[in-house]
Amino acid sequence: MIVERIYKAVMEQRLAPNTKLSEARLCEAFGVGRMRVRRALLLLSSQGIVNLQSNRGAYVSCPDESEANDVFEARLLIEPPLVRKLAAAPNETSLRLLSDHIALEDAARNKNQRIEVIRLSGEFHVKLAQAAGNKVISRMMRELVTRTSLIVGLFGRSSNSSCPDGEHAAILDAIQQRDPKRAEKRLILHLDHIRNGLDMDARKPPLDDLASILGAS
Amino acid sequence: MIVERIYKAVMEQRLAPNTKLSEARLCEAFGVGRMRVRRALLLLSSQGIVNLQSNRGAYVSCPDESEANDVFEARLLIEPPLVRKLAAAPNETSLRLLSDHIALEDAARNKNQRIEVIRLSGEFHVKLAQAAGNKVISRMMRELVTRTSLIVGLFGRSSNSSCPDGEHAAILDAIQQRDPKRAEKRLILHLDHIRNGLDMDARKPPLDDLASILGAS
DNA sequence: TTGACAAAAATTGTTAACAATAATGTATTG
DNA sequence: CAATACATTATTGTTAACAATTTTTGTCAA
Numbered sequence: 001m002i003v004e005r006i007y008k009a010v011m012e013q014r015l016a017p018n019t020k021l022s023e024a025r026l027c028e029a030f031g032v033g034r035m036r037v038r039r040a041l042l043l044l045s046s047q048g049i050v051n052l053q054s055n056r057g058a059y060v061s062c063p064d065e066s067e068a069n070d071v072f073e074a075r076l077l078i079e080p081p082l083v084r085k086l087a088a089a090p091n092e093t094s095l096r097l098l099s100d101h102i103a104l105e106d107a108a109r110n111k112n113q114r115i116e117v118i119r120l121s122g123e124f125h126v127k128l129a130q131a132a133g134n135k136v137i138s139r140m141m142r143e144l145v146t147r148t149s150l151i152v153g154l155f156g157r158s159s160n161s162s163c164p165d166g167e168h169a170a171i172l173d174a175i176q177q178r179d180p181k182r183a184e185k186r187l188i189l190h191l192d193h194i195r196n197g198l199d200m201d202a203r204k205p206p207l208d209d210l211a212s213i214l215g216a217s
Numbered sequence: 218m219i220v221e222r223i224y225k226a227v228m229e230q231r232l233a234p235n236t237k238l239s240e241a242r243l244c245e246a247f248g249v250g251r252m253r254v255r256r257a258l259l260l261l262s263s264q265g266i267v268n269l270q271s272n273r274g275a276y277v278s279c280p281d282e283s284e285a286n287d288v289f290e291a292r293l294l295i296e297p298p299l300v301r302k303l304a305a306a307p308n309e310t311s312l313r314l315l316s317d318h319i320a321l322e323d324a325a326r327n328k329n330q331r332i333e334v335i336r337l338s339g340e341f342h343v344k345l346a347q348a349a350g351n352k353v354i355s356r357m358m359r360e361l362v363t364r365t366s367l368i369v370g371l372f373g374r375s376s377n378s379s380c381p382d383g384e385h386a387a388i389l390d391a392i393q394q395r396d397p398k399r400a401e402k403r404l405i406l407h408l409d410h411i412r413n414g415l416d417m418d419a420r421k422p423p424l425d426d427l428a429s430i431l432g433a434s
Numbered sequence: 435t436t437g438a439c440a441a442a443a444a445t446t447g448t449t450a451a452c453a454a455t456a457a458t459g460t461a462t463t464g
Numbered sequence: 465c466a467a468t469a470c471a472t473t474a475t476t477g478t479t480a481a482c483a484a485t486t487t488t489t490g491t492c493a494a
Contacts, residue, residue: 035448039259046260055455055476070353081294136287140357252478272446272485
């Protein structure tokens with residue numbers, strides 16, 4: 001799916017905000033007709049990942065400070081109750097799902113696969129929603145996480161462009177021990193860390209060269 | 218906007234689940250080309266309002282019990298912290314927005330404008346999100362409320378097809394008095410009432426006659 | 435009457451040409 | 465040389481025709 005590819009590229013911060021996504025180039029890059037591309041862009045724009053300007057084309061969304069605040073507020077609203085619920089009544093499958101994912105994260109980190117680490121870090125939070133077994137929330141979390149990627153890419157200080165090490169494991173640990181309050185606390189702390197890694201004054205320049213960026217996913 | 222019109226029709230329960238939305242008929246009803254219609258249907262399907270089946274057309278989404286649970290769970294996850302936050306620090310504009318809306322609801326009720334009451338009841342919850350000043354959450358709430366409309370239309374017992382009288386006012390009252398806990402409690406109670414008005418075994422037949430349903434909005 | 439099969443109709447998916455708009459480059463003028 | 469007006473180019477938006485698929489209809493035989 002073409003939407004997934006762009007999603008992934010954004011999550012891995014290979015597609016910088018404000019990058020222009022021209023139809024012709026995307027058609028070429030993905031080897032599909034204009035219809036498919038336009039459909040994908042429409043969907044992406046409906047999720048705030050892409051900015052669709054009338055008669056001017058599609059651009060990777062470039063969230064401002066206010067939008068960044070909204071996204072983080074939404075996450076702080078949704079995720080704490082989510083992990084609380086998860087920790088209150090976790091099932092085997094969910095726990096397995098999460099620990100497997102953390103194993104993936106660790107592996108990628110050890111191999112110094114930077115962009116893989118970035119993407120997996122984001123996906124962990126989506127997996128939290130999936131573990132809670134709620135498709136509606138899963139979809140919302142995915143959108144929020146992807147938009148967070150954009151925000152971190154824009155405002156993040158160069159060092160920590162993803163979730164700090166070990167914090168995911170700490171959250172899972174609290175869930176495994178059926179300790180809702182601790183799980184919630186650790187999650188909030190985790191989100192705070194991500195947010196504190198931002199510098200709301202800094203802005204970074206967009207890059208280009210779509211074909212090479214999107215082609216290799 | 219054509220999406221808004223369909224949204225509205227669903228919210229007012231004039232478009233029953235499983236109703237087929239054929240492109241030709243929609244083109245006729247709205248007086249637009251097929252492109253616009255297809256774009257609208259795609260957006261609606263991405264929000265779970267419409268079910269897009271390959272080569273078979275678009276149908277008003279017909280949520281099953283599991284989906285209904287997910288929607289209510291999502292609302293119970295998001296709305297309580299939302300009103301808590303709102304009650305903790307309400308601003309004048311928000312309070313005005315909400316009380317004005319409740320006035321609208323009352324007026325419609327007094328005039329026995331049933332479908333108007335149904336729609337306004339749903340919109341109140343969207344206004345709660347707007348009052349909190351968060352666009353991301355507002356969009357999510359709108360989707361959730363619309364899907365709830367579908368669910369109530371499907372599983373609701375004939376009597377209470379919308380939010381019980383006065384409960385919105387009670388929530389606003391708690392917010393006005395800056396009482397987060399009470400506001401949260403009343404909201405949870407309110408959502409419970411809606412949910413208790415459902416009968417998960419009953420299903421209702423779809424209707425038809427698109428032009429007349431959509432035309433008058 | 436019912437069932438299976440085939441033809442026809444209707445509906446959706448795709449493509450390609452066309453129109454409209456914005457971006458770019460060029461020349462002319464002060 | 466700078467700036468503006470104009471022409472050219474490129475890109476997006478729309479329309480309409482075509483292809484593919486599904487649904488319906490009609491026919492015939494059991």
